[in-house]
Amino acid sequence: MDKPYEPECVFSERANQLTSSAIREILKVTERPEVISFAGGLPAPAGFPVEKMRETFDKVLAENGKVALQYGPTEGYKPLREWVAQDLNKAGANLTLDNILIVSGSQQALDLLGKILIDKGSKVLVEDPTYLGALQSFSQYQPAYATVATDEGGLIPEAITPELAAGARFLYALPNFQNPTGRTLDRARREALVQKAASLKFPIIEDDPYGELRYAGEPQPSLLTLGAEVGANVIRLGTFSKVLAPGLRLGFIAAHAKIIHKLVQAKQATDLHTPTLTQMAVYEAVKDGFLAEHLPHVREIYRKQGRCMLESLEREFPAGVTWTKPEGGMFLWVTVPAHIDTQKLLTEAVEQNVAFVPGGPFFAGKPQHNTMRLSFATVPEEKIRTGIAILGKLLKQKV
Structure with missing residues (x-):
């Protein structure tokens, strides 16, 4: 079989230093419908004002x-x-x-x-x-x-x-x-x-x-x-x-x-x-x-799902694990005992159809490998409870 065509191209020093986003690489895994993903930083689609935007695009194009x-x-x-x-x-x-x-x-x-x-x-x-x-x-x-x-x-x-x-x-x-x-x-x-x-x-x-x-x-x-x-x-x-x-x-x-x-x-x-x-x-x-009419609806989505995740963490995660309690936004941050590497934990979690983002890539200096970011924005409450229970079981085996 002929070798595939390889173009001759000398990349710039800047291009050779480019790396893929750790989150974007994880999102490839989460495209599988069976995966409960706490990895993405995507806004909740339930909060998209589809009808309002259709009206405004139509109005602009018509007028x-x-x-x-x-x-x-x-x-x-x-x-x-x-x-x-x-x-x-x-x-x-x-x-x-x-x-x-x-x-x-x-x-x-x-x-x-x-x-x-x-x-x-x-x-x-x-x-x-x-x-x-x-x-x-x-x-x-x-x-x-x-x-x-x-x-x-x-x-x-x-x-x-x-x-x-x-x-x-x-x-x-x-x-x-x-x-x-x-x-x-x-x-x-x-x-x-x-x-x-x-x-x-x-x-x-x-x-x-x-x-x-x-x-x-x-x-x-x-x-x-x-x-x-x-x-x-x-x-x-x-x-x-x-x-x-x-x-x-x-x-x-x-x-x-x-x-x-x-x-x-x-x-x-x-x-x-x-x-x-x-x-x-x-x-x-x-x-x-x-926006004054629309944003209360969006905030309520995140409030409910964030509360569900915090309640699930209290119920499922073992002693020695801590997390932030945000007043808004889409994320919380989990710190596990120092001997646990969340990059390795991710591999085990994905095998059980749960994904999150290990904390290491978020550090410009020395990474803390015993951290992870969880997003609750796009995950229904039932799946939040299921996914956190799976993570909790994995952590209890390691603490």
Whole structure:
């Protein structure tokens, strides 16, 4: 048999350093219908406003189709940018149109920020652990990561010493229902963090995809708002993926106009602009207050399924295993005794048709292999109970 054709191609140094997402590799396993998957970070489809989006796409195409199907400005659809600025200003920000860039999902925001802020060897501060997708995006530009310690209250501002912050291009942080841990920074830590950023002169990238998914506790002010009060440079990322639907691939960056200008130049070299039709349809969906009607339904889905998982963990997991208790979002973080490697545990769990994400890949520094991330967002309560019981039985054999 002839050998398959192999094209001659010399990949760049950057391409040769690319790796597949650990989560995406696990998701290949979870495509099997019999697998109970706590691995994905996917929003609950039951929360997608399908009929509302059908109406808005129809309206845009019927009333303004030629504009919707045409190229648009790199900065984004002006009415949507204005809506984003006004929405953030309600929470105490002070933004104008020039402070907003619409992007193709917040993952593109991470990539564009990496392009304009990171050189090879640049110091980048990240929480320990942090969002795997951010590490994957930033790592293309070969930074030198420096990790900031965390505890049950999230990032510890006091851990950011002058020595640690020296020369840092930015700190990447998720203050609300952090991925992977589900932890939230309280107001005192937020204020201390922006004070650190102002005094030590490093920017903060505030990634907040889950902030609207709070179903317990008290809302906290954004780092963007608090930072403006003390002169900290905060770049805020938001997305419509968790409040409407991820298939829209629509997010935004709010930042100083100087930063937005450089991001626009980087985006022009990437995809010219985010799809006009999608931006116009989303604007039609949100402009008259639809999110205020829609989000309580979404929050209730996550509240019920999160409560079910917490109750199942209490019932099924052995002593010596601990977990976070999130006030919102889609994830919680489990820590097992130090001698248990959750990567090996995953292999055993998949054999019994249960999947989760081992914690190791979420660490930019030394990985903690006795951790795992569980997502309850897309799993019905009956399957949550079944899947946690299987994991609990496996853990009881090891503690």
